[in-house]
Structures are given as structure tokens and as C-alpha cells.
Amino acid sequence: MIADRALQALTAAALEPEWEARFExxxxxxxxxxxxxxxxQAVFVTARGxxxxxxxALDADLAAAFDRIEHSHLLGRLGTFPARGRIEQWLKAxxxxxxxxxxxxxxxxxxxxxxxxxxxxxxxxxxxxxxVRYITTGSNAGTARPGSPVLVRYADDVLALCHSRQQAEHxxxxxxxxxxxxxxxxNEDKTRIVHLEEGVDFLGFNVRRYRGKLLIKPSKAAVKxxxxxxxxxxxxxRGHNAREVIxxxxxxxRGWSAYYRHCVSSKVFDALDDHMWKLTYKWAxxxxxxxxxxWIVRRYFGRFVPSRRDRWVFGDRDSGAYLLxxxxxxxxxxxxxxxxxxxxxxxxxxxxxARRRRGNPPLRQAELRLLKAQQARCAACGGLLLHADxxxxxxxxxxxxxxxxxxxxxxxxxxxxxxxxxxxxRTAIRLIxxxxxxxxxxxxxxxxxxxxx
Numbered sequence: 009m010i011a012d013r014a015l016q017a018l019t020a021a022a023l024e025p026e027w028e029a030r031f032e033x034x035x036x037x038x039x040x041x042x043x044x045x046x047x048x049q050a051v052f053v054t055a056r057g058x059x060x061x062x063x064x065a066l067d068a069d070l071a072a073a074f075d076r077i078e079h080s081h082l083l084g085r086l087g088t089f090p091a092r093g094r095i096e097q098w099l100k101a102x103x104x105x106x107x108x109x110x111x112x113x114x115x116x117x118x119x120x121x122x123x124x125x126x127x128x129x130x131x132x133x134x135x136x137x138x139x140v141r142y143i144t145t146g147s148n149a150g151t152a153r154p155g156s157p158v159l160v161r162y163a164d165d166v167l168a169l170c171h172s173r174q175q176a177e178h179x180x181x182x183x184x185x186x187x188x189x190x191x192x193x194x195n196e197d198k199t200r201i202v203h204l205e206e207g208v209d210f211l212g213f214n215v216r217r218y219r220g221k222l223l224i225k226p227s228k229a230a231v232k233x234x235x236x237x238x239x240x241x242x243x244x245x246r247g248h249n250a251r252e253v254i255x256x257x258x259x260x261x262r263g264w265s266a267y268y269r270h271c272v273s274s275k276v277f278d279a280l281d282d283h284m285w286k287l288t289y290k291w292a293x294x295x296x297x298x299x300x301x302x303w304i305v306r307r308y309f310g311r312f313v314p315s316r317r318d319r320w321v322f323g324d325r326d327s328g329a330y331l332l333x334x335x336x337x338x339x340x341x342x343x344x345x346x347x348x349x350x351x352x353x354x355x356x357x358x359x360x361x362a363r364r365r366r367g368n369p370p371l372r373q374a375e376l377r378l379l380k381a382q383q384a385r386c387a388a389c390g391g392l393l394l395h396a397d398x399x400x401x402x403x404x405x406x407x408x409x410x411x412x413x414x415x416x417x418x419x420x421x422x423x424x425x426x427x428x429x430x431x432x433x434r435t436a437i438r439l440i441x442x443x444x445x446x447x448x449x450x451x452x453x454x455x456x457x458x459x460x461x
Contacts, residue, residue, distance in 0.1 A: 016121035019091045025352040032135045033347030037163030038124030041351045043399040047162045049344040054158045058220040065208045066168035066176045069198035073164035075115040078191030137186035176201045224271040242287040250324040263407030265337035266370035277334035288322040387438035
């Protein structure tokens with residue numbers, strides 16, 4: 009199984025550069041250097057402003073897209089790709105379920121390493137099929153022509169912005185005919201045409217115009233899910249101490265707020281903090297049923313972060329650890345990626361390097377300062393501390409990323425030796441890899457490690 013997934017990753021790495029040079033400008037799903045935030049920023053740029061003409065949205069959902077891909081059409085699109093035969097073997101390998109073999113005559117395995125790029129290959133050309141036309145010359149090159157619809161796609165999630173309901177229905181009919189030879193079709197129960205004054209949900213966000221002003225917020229369904237999860241987690245933590253509550257919930261809070269920090273989220277963050285305060289207060293009352301309210305407040309709430317002047321922060325008096333708040337996450341505007349920019353283009357190396365440096369990862373301020381001072385490199389081995397070729401695409405992925413970074417990177421006191429002839433040594437805090445921490449001199453006894461400058 010591991011060898012098969014490794015071989016799929018190798019094949020995907022060979023297939024990706026060829027198709028990255030062809031993929032459409034507003035296709036963002038499972039592509040290097042692109043994310044959900046780019047898709048939402050593309051929607052914002054298209055539908056913002058009081059003079060916006062594209063006020064109707066076709067919210068399209070494909071029915072079981074990965075399971076219904078037509079093999080012959082996919083293989084035909086791959087053309088003379090050297091590993092085409094191996095991909096065909098993977099597609100037609102079949103499935104064994106409870107000891108019974110079932111052939112796979114269509115579709116590709118959802119969750120396979122190579123499946124996302126195969127999906128993008130199959131859906132390439134959807135913009136042209138929808139009738140999207142671009143200006144090709146002049147200063148406005150790359151923008152949609154007046155009167156043309158705009159289609160934003162993230163994998164099999166599609167949002168087409170149109171000038172009228174009739175145009176949206178026309179786009180839907182054209183796309184339905186285009187999808188048929190690919191084995192795909194719309195899920196009619198989830199596909200709908202709406203005016204932006206009513207609002208539409210896309211990738212966990214709600215896109216809606218309020219009296220001519222476009223606002224993108226976390227969707228009500230997404231807020232409901234995170235509230236339910238926080239409630240479930242707090243109930244499961246009954247009987248544990250405050251430190252365990254903080255360890256369990258901080259990655260969840262940081263991950264969810266990191267995903268939604270680029271939209272209009274301030275009021276939602278405040279509402280979630282209010283929900284979180286009620287949960288922690290109920291947890292404390294359950295843990296100490298014979299204690300009064302004032303004792304509960306003095307024990308678990310206070311100014312654990314002096315710089316914020318907030319005396320209602322939940323924390324652990326013994327360790328000084330505290331629970332984060334959603335509202336502490338700074339709201340920032342995401343910079344939209346250039347339409348046809350490919351990470352494999354040597355001429356755009358400086359553009360992608362500058363783009364990677366622009367955003368701040370959702371880490372603590374002290375860690376961010378050290379990260380910038382060290383140019384994101386380990387003080388021991390000189391290697392990169394963070395690898396983010398592709399930004400996490402979901403709040404759960406952000407949570408996993410944050411947890412992994414906390415395990416892989418450590419703050420450590422190091423003694424910097426300036427070299428021979430300079431007897432002065434100084435101790436400083438640096439970020440290093442966890443595995444480098446184990447290899448450093450004096451690391452075993454917990455003392456400062458010695459580094460040569």
C-alpha cells in the first residue's frame with residue numbers, strides 16, 4: 009500500500025507541471041500555490057462594488073464526481089503521457105470489499121494521491137464550455153470580457169457568476185451537455201440559481217450583497233459545526249484538568265480562525281468566544297459542584313495575557329497556560345494569485361518567493377518574530393522550519409498543521425560562540441527542529457546548546 013501511494017505521488021509529480029501550464033486561471037482546487045482563499049478572493053473581486061453587473065450565481069454541485077469519471081475520456085486527455093498505462097491499471101484495479109471483488113468500470117479512488125490532479129484534468133475546459141471569454145491584450149488582459157460570465161472552480165465545487173437568471177440557466181445547460189461525455193452530471197438537489205442579494209454558500213463561506221455591498225462571511229452551517237464540535241469536546245473533557253482543556257482546544261480555535269481570518273469574521277469570532285466562555289464556565293461548575301461562582305472565576309479566569317487587558321481569559325493557574333480566543337486573530341485581506349502564474353515557471357521564481365513571504369502563519373507572536381529574524385531557517389542545521397508549498401485547505405487541516413508544527417519546531421536557548429579569538433559568548437532563544445534539538449551538544453541535560461556563528 010505504501011509503495012503504491014509513493015508511486016502515485018511520483019506519477020503525479022511528473023504529470024503536474026505539464027497540466028499546470030494549461031489549467032484555467034480560475035481553477036484553484038488541489039493546485040500548488042493556490043487555495044480556497046484564492047477562490048473566495050476571485051469571487052470577491054468579481055462581485056464587489058455597487059456597479060457590479062454579475063448579480064446572479066449558479067451554485068453547481070457535481071453528483072459523486074470522483075466515482076463517476078469516465079475512464080476512456082480521462083485516458084484520452086492524458087495522450088502520450090509515459091505513465092498513462094500505469095494510471096489505467098490503477099483506475100481498473102477493482103475493489104475488494106468483505107472478501108468480494110468488484111470491478112471499477114468508472115471513477116477514480118477518492119483519497120488516492122493522484123486522484124485530485126486526475127479530477128482537474130477531467131474538468132479542464134469548464135470555463136470555455138460555460139462561455140467565459142477573456143481580454144487577451146492591453147492592460148486589462150486576463151480579465152473577463154463585458155457580458156461574459158465568470159466561473160470559479162475549486163475541484164468539483166463550481167460557482168458561476170452571471171448577468172441574469174437567463175444567462176445562468178444557459179450556462180447550466182451548456183455545462184450539463186459538456187459534463188455528459190465525462191460521465192458527470194449535476195446534483196439537482198444541491199444545484200441552484202440565486203441572486204446575490206439572497207446569498208449563496210461556497211467552500212464554507214457565505215457570499216451575499218447587503219444594499220449593494222458584498223460581504224463574505226463564515227456560513228451559518230460552518231458556524232453551527234464548530235459550535236457543535238466545541239460543545240462535544242468540552243463534554244468529553246469533563247474530569248480532566250484545565251491544562252488538558254487548553255491543550256485539546258487551542259489547535260481547534262487557532263485552526264478554525266486561521267481558515268476564516270481573510271473574510272468578514274469579527275462578529276462571528278466574538279459570538280464564538282461568547283459560546284466558548286459559557287462552555288468553560290459550565291465545565292468549571294461541573295468540575296467543582298460545591299464551590300461558589302466567585303471561587304470559580306478566581307480559579308479559572310483572569311488576566312493571563314497582560315498585554316490584552318482581558319480579565320475573562322480561561323487559564324491554568326499552575327502552569328500559566330491559557331485558552332486562546334477567536335477574536336485575537338487579526339482579520340487580513342488575502343492577496344489573489346495571478347491567474348496563469350505557475351510555480352514551475354522559472355521566470356516567476358521571485359514572484360512565488362515574495363508571495364510565500366507575504367503571509368504570516370497562524371503562530372504565536374514570539375514564534376513569528378523568531379521566524380522572521382531567522383529567515384524561517386533552523387538555527388542548528390540551516391534547513392527550512394516550515395514547508396508550505398500548499399496552504400491547508402480546511403479548518404481541520406489547519407488544526408493538523410498547527411499541531412504538527414508545534415511538535416516539529418522547538419524554542420531552545422542556545423549559546424552562540426563567535427569563534428576563536430572572541431571569548432565572549434551570548435545566550436539567545438532560537439527556533440530549531442525537534443530532531444536537531446536531540447543532536448545538539450548539552451541537549452541531553454536541558455542546558456543551553458552551543459552553536460558556532
